[in-house]
Amino acid sequence: MTTVQEPKFTNFDDNDQKPVGFGRMLRKEDPRFLRGRGRYTDDVQLPGMLHLAILRAPFAHARIVSVDTSAAEASPGVKLVVTGAMLAEKGLAWMPTLSNDVQAVLATDKVRFQGQEVAFVVADDRYAARDALELIDVEYDVLEPVVDARRALEAGAPLIRDDLTDKADNHVFDWETGDEAATEAVFANADVVVVEDIVYPRVHPAPMETCGAVADFDSIDGKLRLWSTTQAPHAHRTLYAIVAGIPEHKIQVIAPDIGGGFGNKVPIYPGYVCAIVGSILTGKPVKWMEDRSENLISTGFARDYIMRGEIAATRDGKILAIRTNVLADHGAFNGTAAPVKYPAGFFGVFTGSYDIEAAYCKMTAVYTNKAPGGVAYACSFRITEAVYLVERIVDCLAHELDMDPAELRLKNFIQPEQFPYETKTGWVYDSGDYEPTMRLAMDMAGYADLRREQAEKRARGELMGIGIAFFTEAVGAGPRKDMDILGLGMADGCELRIHPTGKAVVRLSVQTQGQGHETTFAQIIAEEIGIPPADIEVVHGDTDQTPFGLGTYGSRSTPVSGAAAALVARKVRDKAQLIASAMLEVSVADLDWAKGSFVVKGDPGKSVTIQDIAMRAHGAGDLPDGVEGGLEAQICYNPSNLTYPHGAYICVVDIDPGTAQVKVRRFIAVDDCGARINPMIIEGQVHGGLTDGVGMALMEMIAFDEDGNCLGASLMDYLIPTALEVPDWETGFTVTPSPHHPIGAKGVGESATVGSPPAIVNAVVDALKPFGVRHADMPLTPSRVWDAMRGQATPPI
Amino acid sequence: MQVPAPFEYERATSVDQAIGLLERLGSSARLVAGGHSLLPMMKLRLANFEYLIDINPLHAELGYVKIQTDEVRIGALTRHRELLESDELAAAFPIFRDAERVIADPVVRNRGTLGGSLCQADPSEDLSAVCTTLDARCVIRGSAGERVVSMEEFHVGPYETAVGDDEILVEVRFPRRGGHGSAYEKVERRAGDWAVVSAGAAVWITEGRIVDARVGLAAVGPNTTGIPEISDTLRGNAPSEALYEQAGAIAARSCDPSTDQRGSADYKRHLADELTRRTLRKAVERARS
């Protein structure tokens, strides 16, 4: 069942509501952030703490001839200087990546990207550590770099990974999905085939807070405490145990407040390991915080897919098949964070929201002399790339058929009765009802009027574009039979304890980086057990305090941990019902649940509240036979499928024909993320993601020069959008619950980042239609738009 | 956090004392005004100085906008924000408010100064283009006294000016003439970004004819570019679209942009043309109203 919202814009009138359960309420965590009382990794101060700074490679590809640290060691305040060679002696020079590759902690043989870690200094303060870096003398033998992924597999291309004994070239993996022959057959007989080369350039998550850690190793009890900027504290703890050989129960990973993740804080970075080594060797707590440039040049990037999209259709606009060939640039080490069986993440959903006959994808991934990662940036494991590809190529088809892009999409949607729907690449979409979502977006936009306005403007030589994107995401990884990261299944634990006075504490395995977990999860528990959110403490981020689980990324918190929270609350409620039956002296079957209390059927005057029950559970009175004292439960939730949110986005742009500057005039985003827990938080997630989308579509790109120098090393060079580049967002929603999720929620953290870039690019390309433009690659900076207007659009790489 | 190399810091108590310090410390010392150009470079360790002499305490002495009948005088420590907010300045030279609206962001504008902008001599710097457009004169003071130089003399090259190691830029002077109109336009990839290209135009019109006109461009060459050929072409003529077009063509041909992340050289040339026409059109409209 899909519920459709009345076409109206966001309203905040109900903001001061205090829902016991779902509904709009202000975020519980905000008072501490607004008053400057957040506690981030860099706020952690420990007695005797030292500071660590990392020396990074100035070249993209160079052999290390020698490293002389003597002057640095003699520098005032310096306690320790460590090189790759020293780590190698301890067997710590290399560490596993999240994709079963290895990555250098400190380079021993070669540096393989500009900004790679070469040595570190630990000193009394940040300044002394940084000053000493300048005194380390590294002699390099500069090698030819591989900068262009297209050239990585050419004969004679420099070999990047000569550390791997079985590698003779720069090939990482080949991957395919779908049915090649069946797809070819459909293409061969189709009326219309459109082919377009589409690049999704390398971008960076650029969280406000850079990455960092404070390591505190206690040599007496052998315990390591690590505060770090991590989106996955439990997974990190297990990996540290495996890499560093410290027993897992002696490691406590604490993710304090995190200033934005976006996937950037999923991997384990060399800096974290360096901080641990530094603390072990000095016997003191050691802090490492990277600076802005270090974050931009060395940590997990995103995208970098060079795609050829092909679409086959009938003359009247029935889409028959989609095919794509992808060249994926994975940088110097394959550090992609994705479930092991999914080297290309969930790119397999590139068939989008359309009911088609066949699909096929062939992908090749290569090493280049660029930073590793490819992890995320709010991408739902590469769904960003997949959705961009399909939504762009469908628009190319509309262009070719001279058909309205909205009409083309409406004609090809998977129909509501087809769900659960198995795509031609094997994904089972849980639920969806696409047309009402699309129609709502079109109503909100005033689509027909916009097209009329556009026609008038075109006649006057003005450039106005309307872009549509319709996406289906696959989020909430994932079923443990299919999905693990380095052998760790992607199920999430959750614990709920009700105190005697009826207040509660819920312990989550996932960790918030701004998504508002402390509010959303309190509301989930409140909805299930009737305790007000204000009375529920949400504990997260500390591995000693919380049950195991894989962390927050890929929009998985609500689909996986949210389900765990609902189910653990139901487990507690079941026990509460037993106690209530004893208290009210009726059978369990004679009790009705009325959010917050059990009421005797047919006798509304007889009831006990959850608070009464909690006191009885901990009190001295009798409990029913076989029922233990206390009111608490724990659970580990293994999702049976992913959840598949969808959305319809419409963007309106105006382009100055003289300067080619793009102005995003309006943006309408209708999201269907299933059940809506806190609409305000959902809107916040959407607003942020849309802003991200404007950045990627119009200005962001991590570029390199031919020597492999990173050209995006500061926020002056790597542009991220400000409030002035974005319009007043117009958000709406439909609700199609997930059938397998206990509360029907689907996840929304990345929807807008996934869905907005194609809407914006489609709008720009639509505006340029008078110039015959069918495609132009991001980032659509004024200069690149001007090129497109002159028929000279070029790929950005 | 990016951390600079060690340096010593002293607050200036007067212009002469600051000059004395500069003389004594030589090229190892630098003045810091708003710090919005100098400090980022020091934090990135692109520039290391042993001594910083903070001239912010001299704001009372060097921060002013004086509107006189024949001249406007602006103190070197006048902040972007003060230039933006001065209604008198906007009335005398509308180009200033146009430009200040698109320079950086409020945080930078609260501290950054006219003197710092000019002395930084970044080829993309906006106020240099404004000063070039308005034919400004820079007053430079050293222990031997003051000298006054034109913008052409002031800019020696990218990041290089006529101000010596032991000198201070104290004031910038702008001649006033009747029938004035001026305007500034900038194309940027994002608010607060440095210019892809920007252009300023100023005209002086009497009895329907252009008595004088100047165009200044930023980000299209080694230094902010004033183009005498445009002035020669416009002078003596009645303003017209055809004339703006001619001026635009000269701007495109005379500038020397390079291709970078902000745009291709071709595009920048196109912008030099487009923005020259736009600003001249607006300057003339303003002169007439």
Ligand SMILES: Cc1cc2nc3c(=O)[nH]c(=O)nc-3n(C[C@H](O)[C@H](O)[C@H](O)COP(=O)(O)OP(=O)(O)OC[C@H]3O[C@@H](n4cnc5c(N)ncnc54)[C@H](O)[C@@H]3O)c2cc1C
């Ligand atoms: C994020 C950001 C965005 C920006 N965007 C723009 C933009 O769009 N357009 C633009 O034009 N600018 C921009 N700027 C630069 C900004 O305008 C700077 O403030 C300005 O360029 C320098 O002024 P300042 O007072 O901060 O100089 P400082 O940084 O203090 O000094 C710069 C140089 O000038 C010297 N100096 C300063 N005052 C004097 C003096 N009186 N005599 C002699 N030497 C002196 C200093 O020694 C130093 O070498 C931006 C800066 C930032 C940080």
